[in-house]
Amino acid sequence: MAGPVTSESGKHLSRGIPRTVWALGFVSLFMDVSSELVHSLLPLYMVGTLGISMLVVGIIEGVAEATALMVKVFSGAISDFIGRRKELLLLGYGLAALTKPLFPLASSAELVFSARLLDRIGKGIRGAPRDALVADVAPAEIRGACFGLRQSLDTVGAFLGPILAIGLMLWLANDIAQVLWLAVIPAAVAVALLIFAIREPEHAPGTRHFQSPLRLASLRRFSRHYWWVVAIGAAFTLARFSEAFLVLRAQQLGFSAAWVPLVMVVMAGFYMVSAYPVGKWSDHINRSALLSVGLLLLILADLVLAYAESVPMVLLGVALWGLHMGFSQGILATLVADTTPADLKGTAFGVFNLLSGIALLLASVIAGWLWQAHGAALTFYAGAGFAALSLLLLMGKPKSQ
Numbered sequence: 001m002a003g004p005v006t007s008e009s010g011k012h013l014s015r016g017i018p019r020t021v022w023a024l025g026f027v028s029l030f031m032d033v034s035s036e037l038v039h040s041l042l043p044l045y046m047v048g049t050l051g052i053s054m055l056v057v058g059i060i061e062g063v064a065e066a067t068a069l070m071v072k073v074f075s076g077a078i079s080d081f082i083g084r085r086k087e088l089l090l091l092g093y094g095l096a097a098l099t100k101p102l103f104p105l106a107s108s109a110e111l112v113f114s115a116r117l118l119d120r121i122g123k124g125i126r127g128a129p130r131d132a133l134v135a136d137v138a139p140a141e142i143r144g145a146c147f148g149l150r151q152s153l154d155t156v157g158a159f160l161g162p163i164l165a166i167g168l169m170l171w172l173a174n175d176i177a178q179v180l181w182l183a184v185i186p187a188a189v190a191v192a193l194l195i196f197a198i199r200e201p202e203h204a205p206g207t208r209h210f211q212s213p214l215r216l217a218s219l220r221r222f223s224r225h226y227w228w229v230v231a232i233g234a235a236f237t238l239a240r241f242s243e244a245f246l247v248l249r250a251q252q253l254g255f256s257a258a259w260v261p262l263v264m265v266v267m268a269g270f271y272m273v274s275a276y277p278v279g280k281w282s283d284h285i286n287r288s289a290l291l292s293v294g295l296l297l298l299i300l301a302d303l304v305l306a307y308a309e310s311v312p313m314v315l316l317g318v319a320l321w322g323l324h325m326g327f328s329q330g331i332l333a334t335l336v337a338d339t340t341p342a343d344l345k346g347t348a349f350g351v352f353n354l355l356s357g358i359a360l361l362l363a364s365v366i367a368g369w370l371w372q373a374h375g376a377a378l379t380f381y382a383g384a385g386f387a388a389l390s391l392l393l394l395m396g397k398p399k400s401q
Helices: 019-039 042-049 054-082 086-099 109-137 140-171 176-181 184-197 224-239 244-252 262-281 287-307 311-326 329-338 342-374 376-394
Strands: 012-014
Touching (some): 019 086, 019 109, 019 140, 019 176, 019 184, 019 262, 042 054, 042 176, 042 244, 054 109, 054 244, 086 184, 109 140, 109 342, 140 176, 140 329, 224 287, 224 342, 244 262, 244 311, 244 342, 244 376, 262 311, 287 311, 329 342
């Protein structure tokens, strides 16, 4: 267990976890309550109310989520250059909060897409600096636990948001627009917490003009171990398309509109209870082995969802999907932190997310096309196939990793 550190941003609350990590976790929690309240209902709104096709759903989700990941490459590099993370976190979380009223005001697919895109740009701006800030303050010996804790608190928000959506849908007689308005409140709380509860250690700002993180000279500073992590992350993402398809699969098999958010509740619940323990285990046992478990869980989840013909089968598949997230996301972030120089952590997370974003765009478009042309089952079979290929790639990791 790490001893207390002297900087204010690194004071420990319990179990050696720095205060900044806890504060970032609660900021993530409240923003995820807001975002998942919206996202658990948005696929139904797009398909049921606006009447758009599954392929267009895949394109919208893929472009929005990929944009979030791609923006991280620049926000991470900027945070390294200026030596500050908090300003970019404020910009990212603030933009996400400001977009929340656009969803209930939208009356067309174009407006929903615009709101979704702006919301995800905000996510992209904040993502890499937030992960880099965790890496800045986390003691190396409990780095996995720190990333796992932040991810778990984030997932508590993802768990509570859909529960709130169910309650509000029942209370407001399935009026999605009214429910979406209430997502503004937790988003505002997240921004307030960020302003008043987050302090960061001082960094030395860059002495040169900002240069693209994609410059060959910068990329050469990363080791082959880091590039192996990047390849694994991209392959993982290609195998895991947007969760919007989980929501639509549940509706296809009999969920009513008010209860569809239960899918996200189950997924987030299993993600939540596994992320921190897995992160903690990864500080003591082989991280690649835990990633292998995550891929096996994803394969099982896809197969169950492909075969599903009832509500219980859908929920089983979704639970396995949530467990796979707990066994992968925090560990991948920890591996990025482990394999990169201290002064390029933000850039490293940005490059990692850039390539993962390209993979997510491809995955969601492929999933939407397969669903529309060949049915839901083949979409999930394809996901299982991509996950199996990722498992083969994982077996080829560098020996010293």
